[in-house]
Amino acid sequence: MTALQGLLGPDHVLTGDDAEPYLLDWRGRYRGEALAVACPGSVDEVAGVVAECARLGVPIVPQGGNTGLCGAGTPDGSGTALILSLRRLNAIREIDVENDTITVEAGCVLQAVQDAARAAGRLFALSLAAEGSCTVGGNLATNAGGTQVLRYGNARDLTLGLEVVTPQGERWDGLRGLRKDNSGYSLRDLYIGSEGTLGIITAATFKLFPLPVAQSTALIALPSLEAAVALLARARAGFGPALTGFEVMAADVLGQVFTVFPEQRLPFAGEGAGAAWHALLEVSDSESAAHAQARFESVLGNALAAGNALDVVIAHSDAQSQALWHLRESIPLAEARLGKSIKHDVSLPASRIADFVRDTNALLQARYPGVRNVVFGHLGDGNLHYNVARAPGQSEAALLALQPEVYRLVHDSVHAHAGSISAEHGVGQLKRDELPRYKGAVELALMKRIKAALDPQGIMNPGKVLQS
Amino acid sequence: MTALQGLLGPDHVLTGDDAEPYLLDWRGRYRGEALAVACPGSVDEVAGVVAECARLGVPIVPQGGNTGLCGAGTPDGSGTALILSLRRLNAIREIDVENDTITVEAGCVLQAVQDAARAAGRLFALSLAAEGSCTVGGNLATNAGGTQVLRYGNARDLTLGLEVVTPQGERWDGLRGLRKDNSGYSLRDLYIGSEGTLGIITAATFKLFPLPVAQSTALIALPSLEAAVALLARARAGFGPALTGFEVMAADVLGQVFTVFPEQRLPFAGEGAGAAWHALLEVSDSESAAHAQARFESVLGNALAAGNALDVVIAHSDAQSQALWHLRESIPLAEARLGKSIKHDVSLPASRIADFVRDTNALLQARYPGVRNVVFGHLGDGNLHYNVARAPGQSEAALLALQPEVYRLVHDSVHAHAGSISAEHGVGQLKRDELPRYKGAVELALMKRIKAALDPQGIMNPGKVLQS
Structure with a gap:
């Protein structure tokens, strides 16, 4: 500790109450203990801290903004590790x-x-x-x-x-x-x-x-998730690389939004209002806003004519675009208001997504009748946020008690549909013990050999990604 | 050998004359010897061959189409290695x-x-x-x-x-x-x-x-390489991701083409014909050929008006596009006809390219007066094929005798301009011993640790990339 204080100055080695915010992840899901929090102010200082830890065999937990979702930035409970915060390296x-x-x-x-x-x-x-x-x-x-x-x-x-x-x-x-x-x-x-x-x-x-010259947004009402996948192919061909966003939302997800935020509504009447799925598309144009809208009209007009879409709304101003995105962005807020749910961050081949959702919804309903499947995500990347919310009358605690089983069911289904159990959030502590079930022995052994080769002492973020 | 023949069948273990084509790289630059050439027909057979080699400690040189430019697919002269050809795995x-x-x-x-x-x-x-x-x-x-x-x-x-x-x-x-x-x-x-x-x-x-709906091509006459870099920025902004090609050619490179193929000519008169540099741009459009041409006219019209370009020719048919690409594709053919040269495959930040070419051309002229600098490449990726051809009256042998010195001069200059000595061809045998000069000890040590962790016996393609 004295060595660290000498290296960084006493103000940049935090303990006690000062260290507290670094010990708990922002969702309040993981809490650890640490020797201290070192806050180096230069790369040389980072190297100095690490060399000192290597000399003494002290484990290091690097931490950035502490916004991770899988606990990779939180130490274990042993109190033997040093948290190394990178926040002062911000040039x-x-x-x-x-x-x-x-x-x-x-x-x-x-x-x-x-x-x-x-x-x-x-x-x-x-x-x-x-x-x-x-x-x-x-x-x-x-x-x-x-x-x-x-x-x-x-x-x-x-x-x-x-x-x-x-x-x-x-x-x-x-x-x-x-x-x-x-x-x-x-x-x-x-x-x-x-x-x-x-x-x-x-x-x-x-x-x-x-910087794109213009961005434009459209909301499309769809009869099914299969239709959303077909629309994705049509949009990729029609817009080429100008297609910068393709989000999908199941009807019951938007239903949640309208329950919590009754001032929000779908810009559709009739068939579009009752559609099973909605897609939000964004096009970034290097020409003009008018060109982006004309492209939307052409490509989505064809989709309507082909029966790929039930109804379409194209934003004709930035304000209209923002209103459409607001629907999508309200989903996590509405979810949070309605109580904790069991969240999955998974990815699948586009060709398997509709089957995955149908099969997994059915498995969940059979095992846990009445739970709500909150399905939305970045369809363009095959990335679904597939969440499971309380059944009517079910307590939050009762649902969360099922989390390990639900994880297992959903992740087994992801694996059966050639997907990944971590699309964009990583592994951390949360999914570390799940990896061996889905990765296969050869891949895990290769990862462990690389870990051992680069960090033979095992001091870098032990217990994250791989078991230590 | 008997074990291999048992594994693959006698027809798929080549020796003697049958092995000959696999021992020499296609440019005739590297020749090695091998125990045999194994041609497995399935992944299981590949695994079987490798397991057998691992058991016996026999080095393996994997080989694909044998078109590499750095000798990575050719064994050394010891005759102790097995060449493992992947050509039969072609499903x-x-x-x-x-x-x-x-x-x-x-x-x-x-x-x-x-x-x-x-x-x-x-x-x-x-x-x-x-x-x-x-x-x-x-x-x-x-x-x-x-x-x-x-x-x-x-x-x-x-x-x-x-x-x-x-x-x-x-x-x-x-x-x-x-x-x-x-x-x-x-x-x-x-x-x-x-x-x-x-x-x-x-x-x-x-x-x-x-598949893009349409592709269009334009040739632009430029006063300098700096102007080409400025045009690249303008084209990236104006075409966005529709810009799929941006090649540059120095005037003396095109001069070579016209010497060897007198039926070819530049589609410019006046200033454009005498320009120091030419750029070839390709746009892939998801809308129509007419739209691609209209975009060319708009973006390149602005470049002309701003003095960024001297003259512009836009192809109005596939045949015209092909004629423009033909100029670019004729460069290596013309080079080959004019005798062997010293070739470099380097990359640089776009912001350093013009300085690099000016400085390196000057260094070469100072040291080897009269050699010709044959400079062309994929400017959009910062990748130059920077070749050095014979001075008037210089013999091919005299030039090639300078190759180690010229490599050193050019690669030192690349390194001084924050570039890489291998942009797209790899390291193989050709640049293996150059890496330690440019990589730094930490990076090389990390590479060696990974190599030792994954291939502790050192049987995989020894002597390529890293010294064995």
């Missing part, structure tokens, strides 16, 4: 407008990076609900997804280079701003998504994109 | 049109995969000069690039899942068709680009895309 190191790249430190809040890019006339294309407080280091550690993956990819796809402090306290400078670089193993991709178990990402060089 | 296992994915075996020729996708109404977006004979396994082993990287990315970016046989002869089934999957370390990305040194890729699941 925008460089924006290279000509190369369309930005180099930032891990502790930068996502929104600050978006803002810096926009100020330079560029788009930083990672966007997700926690962007006001999550850090890009955490986004990289979990390979975060969000709402623009369909067009721009996950955090991984946006990253060109990394800077990493190894578990031995060495610094790897891999901050390359290159679109093509085939000079050895892709260490970058190994660290991305490794949730702090192989080293500490301290900075990254990201791709930037031109 | 298209599945096309999932609804999921926009294709699953193919490693030995499939790239063009066969393109054709299978097209027959299903989809685009497989990897395209490069050797596509008629290279295999997708080799494309993955080297993370191949090509002409559509600007829009669709490298082989890595097109890959969702892999099947791999480990150096222990185990089979990892990672053939997932998922756009989002954050459930553990990205083994996929570790194998991609590892050039057969960590295991053998036996199959892959790739992304497919909608």
Whole structure:
């Protein structure tokens, strides 16, 4: 502790009440204990802290904005680990407008990076609900997804280079701003998504994109999830890469929204109002708002004519677009008001999604009659937030007591439909013990060999992703 | 050998003259010796061969279409290794049109995969000069690039899942068709680009895309390479992701083409004909050919008005497009006719390219007066083919004797400009001993630890990428 205080200054080694906010994850789901919270202010200080921990065999739990959903940033209860907070590493190191790249430190809040890019006339294309407080280091550690993956990819796809402090306290400078670089193993991709178990990402060089000239949104009423999948194919062909969002929402999910927020309503009458599913599409146009709307009219007109869609509303202003997105964004708020539910973050091949939802809904109803299936998500990426809410009259506690069984049922069904039990939130503590059931022995053994090779002492975020 | 023959059948273990074509790379640059060439016909047979080699400690050199440019598929001269040819693993296992994915075996020729996708109404977006004979396994082993990287990315970016046989002869089934999957370390990305040194890729699941409705091409005369970089930014903003190609060619490169193929000419008079640089742009449109041309007229009209371009020709038919691409495609043919040159496959940040070319041209002229700098490439990806051709009166042998020195000069300059000495061809044998000069000790040590963890016997493609 004295060594740490000497290294960082006494103000940047937190204990007692000061450490408290770092010990509990933001959903209040995981609470741990720690020796202290170290808050280094430079990469050299990060390396110094890690080298000291390596010397003493002290486990390290890296933490960014503490907005993770799987407990990867929270230590266990032993109190033997040091939390290493990256929040003070928050410099925008460089924006290279000509190369369309930005180099930032891990502790930068996502929104600050978006803002810096926009100020330079560029788009930083990672966007997700926690962007006001999550850090890009955490986004990289979990390979975060969000709402623009369909067009721009996950955090991984946006990253060109990394800077990493190894578990031995060495610094790897891999901050390359290159679109093509085939000079050895892709260490970058190994660290991305490794949730702090192989080293500490301290900075990254990201791709930037031109800002779209216009964005337009449409809401489409659909007879079935199969029709939504067919519409996705039609939209991909018709809009090409201009298609930047394709969200789906089941009717009972929107029903929840209207229960909690009675001032909201569907912009449809007749068939569209009673549709089983709705899709929200976003197109980003490099030409004009008028062009985006004309494309919507052409592509969605064809979908209506082909019986692919029941009804369509196209936003003709930013305000109308925002109103349509507001429906989608109200889902988690309505869910929260109606009580805790059992949440799944899963992905499936588009071709299997309708079967998965039908089969899994049926399995759940057979086993737990009356529970509500709250299904919505990023259909364009095959990513569903498949949540299970209380049956009428069921208590929150009674539902949550079923969580392990429901997880098992849903994840077994995901696996049977060739999907993944973690689409965009990672593994952390939450799904660590589920991995062996779905990964197979060879894949797990390969992961363990890599872990042992890069972190032979096992001090980096032990007990996350892999059993320690 | 008897064990192998028992495993594969005697027809599929080649020796003597039958093995000869596998011992020499297609450019005639590397020649090795081998115990035999094993040609397994299934993944189980691949696993069986590898397990047998692991038991006996026999090194394995995996080989696809034998079209590599850095010698990664050719054994050393010791004759102790087994060549493992993947060519018989050439099944298209599945096309999932609804999921926009294709699953193919490693030995499939790239063009066969393109054709299978097209027959299903989809685009497989990897395209490069050797596509008629290279295999997708080799494309993955080297993370191949090509002409559509600007829009669709490298082989890595097109890959969702892999099947791999480990150096222990185990089979990892990672053939997932998922756009989002954050459930553990990205083994996929570790194998991609590892050039057969960590295991053998036996199959892959790739992304497919909608076929573009129309493609259009334009040739632009430019006053300087700086103007080309400025035009790239303008084109990225103006066309958005519809921009699928952005190639540049220096005037003396086109001069070579016109010397060798006098029937070809530039479609410009006046200033455009004498321009220092030309850019070839391709736009893929999801709407119509007329829309693509109208966009060209708008965006390039603005570039002309702003003084960014000297002259512009827009193709108004597929035939005109092909004629413009023919200029670009004639460059390597003209080069070959004019004698061997010293070739570099490098990448740089767009913001450094003009400086790099000016500085490196000057260094070369100072050291080797009269040599010709043959500079062209995929500017949209920062990837230059920076070649050095004979000075007037210089013999081919005299030039090639300078190759080690010229490599050093050019690669040092690439490194000084924050670039990579291998953009899309890989490392293999050719650049293996250069890596330590440019990578730094930490990165090399990390690579070696991963190699030792996954291939502790060191039997997978020894002496490639890393020194063995």
